[in-house]
Amino acid sequence: MSSTVSGEKLAKDTGKSAGRIGVYLLIAIALGYVLTVVWGRTLSPADNAVLLSFWGMLMGLGAALSPLEQEISRQSAHAALEGRKAGRPAVIAFVTSLVAVAVAALFTLIPAVTDKVYGGQFALAVIVLAGGLSFAFQFAARGLLIGQDHVRSYSWLILVEAAVRILVVAALVVAGLTQLYWFAIAAATGSFAWLLFARGAAKLVDPKLDAGEPARPVVTNMLMLLAGAGLTASVITGYPALVSLLAPGGDKDALGVLFLALFVARTPLTLMAPVQALAVPTVVRLSSTEEGKHRLRKLLALGSMGALALAALGALIGWLIGPWVVRLVYGAKNDPEAWWMAGLVWSSVLLAAMQLLAAVLVAQAKATKVLITWAAVVVATALVLLFFPGDTVVRAVVGLAAGPTVGLLVVMAFVVRGTPEPGNARPSETSR
Numbered sequence: 001m002s003s004t005v006s007g008e009k010l011a012k013d014t015g016k017s018a019g020r021i022g023v024y025l026l027i028a029i030a031l032g033y034v035l036t037v038v039w040g041r042t043l044s045p046a047d048n049a050v051l052l053s054f055w056g057m058l059m060g061l062g063a064a065l066s067p068l069e070q071e072i073s074r075q076s077a078h079a080a081l082e083g084r085k086a087g088r089p090a091v092i093a094f095v096t097s098l099v100a101v102a103v104a105a106l107f108t109l110i111p112a113v114t115d116k117v118y119g120g121q122f123a124l125a126v127i128v129l130a131g132g133l134s135f136a137f138q139f140a141a142r143g144l145l146i147g148q149d150h151v152r153s154y155s156w157l158i159l160v161e162a163a164v165r166i167l168v169v170a171a172l173v174v175a176g177l178t179q180l181y182w183f184a185i186a187a188a189t190g191s192f193a194w195l196l197f198a199r200g201a202a203k204l205v206d207p208k209l210d211a212g213e214p215a216r217p218v219v220t221n222m223l224m225l226l227a228g229a230g231l232t233a234s235v236i237t238g239y240p241a242l243v244s245l246l247a248p249g250g251d252k253d254a255l256g257v258l259f260l261a262l263f264v265a266r267t268p269l270t271l272m273a274p275v276q277a278l279a280v281p282t283v284v285r286l287s288s289t290e291e292g293k294h295r296l297r298k299l300l301a302l303g304s305m306g307a308l309a310l311a312a313l314g315a316l317i318g319w320l321i322g323p324w325v326v327r328l329v330y331g332a333k334n335d336p337e338a339w340w341m342a343g344l345v346w347s348s349v350l351l352a353a354m355q356l357l358a359a360v361l362v363a364q365a366k367a368t369k370v371l372i373t374w375a376a377v378v379v380a381t382a383l384v385l386l387f388f389p390g391d392t393v394v395r396a397v398v399g400l401a402a403g404p405t406v407g408l409l410v411v412m413a414f415v416v417r418g419t420p421e422p423g424n425a426r427p428s429e430t431s432r
Helices: 007-042 045-064 066-081 088-107 111-118 122-147 151-175 180-202 215-235 239-246 252-271 273-286 290-330 338-363 367-387 392-416
Strands: none
Touching: 007 045, 007 151, 007 180, 007 290, 045 066, 045 088, 045 111, 045 122, 045 180, 045 215, 066 088, 066 122, 066 215, 066 338, 088 122, 088 215, 111 122, 122 151, 122 180, 151 180, 215 239, 215 338, 215 367, 215 392, 239 252, 239 367, 239 392, 252 290, 252 338, 252 392, 273 290, 273 338, 290 338, 290 392, 338 367, 338 392, 367 392
């Protein structure tokens, strides 16, 4: 395959890929909302709270593994440009991530942690461990598929993951098996969707290739990316826990409504990984030519400014109809303030933009800057939660809006002002 990429053809192909993935992504998001509605209307409030905590932990592990998909998609895209398969560095990235997620999941098996996260129900921690390990295989398969431009298979994998969960839950409801543990098992089944695509993905990697590449740079790069993703999860799926840790107290009922609204606003962010994964090989291909580099710089500048404008528009829409949406989905008793919803939507749009810009840094093998970006978000959020005047709810809302704002400015400085270097980063290139 020629290393020279036509800018016009690339734009056309990328648009088609993004369109297909976007449709399947929207369906997956809708199915995710259906799950929470079924749970909320079937389980008792106490059991539903435990299940949502379990769900947050399971999907948090999945979100933390998104760098695995991005890194393997980067390596796979390089391999595709050279007309070959991904090699040993991709396997090393996978093994590193598998060990990391196992350690994180095993931590929740500690009785003291199980009591706080799962209400003392040890079986849920075991299910999270199994689901988390399977997610490592799933994200590796997704990275191989999208890196080699197998958009159809990749899109179907996204859809099957979400569809399997809802089909199993529907079967459980029909069978009258609506206990907490059954729903937890159903939620974890989605992380095994990769089994249906394993054969095709396995054909895209050959561990014997690039056998001379050193392992240490790949391991270091992955650990830094995973650390950044862990920070990301703490301000997306784990934000309620962060608030409880740094700003305890306050009106528990109001916080409960706020966290429910937060779940509605940020659930789509847990599904941003496919879009990030598409961005990585696109940046790799654009960076292979001088014309592509110029196009990339222009897109990044315009996209960053557009994100701020879209966030402002989203905040206005959240203010106007956000409370009504929450009441419609979860019942009249859950009635958030309009300004909460404005802050939630503002932060969610900026976080989505940040995730895409961070993927650009991944494509350029700049894992250190990814880590700095998400550290800035967490530090800014923590400072607000600790020191901003007002009660817990006020600090929680301001914190979730301030952190992503600071983070977007940081990542914009990294990617918009930075000029892609000639050529592309190799699969095992050290972080910068």
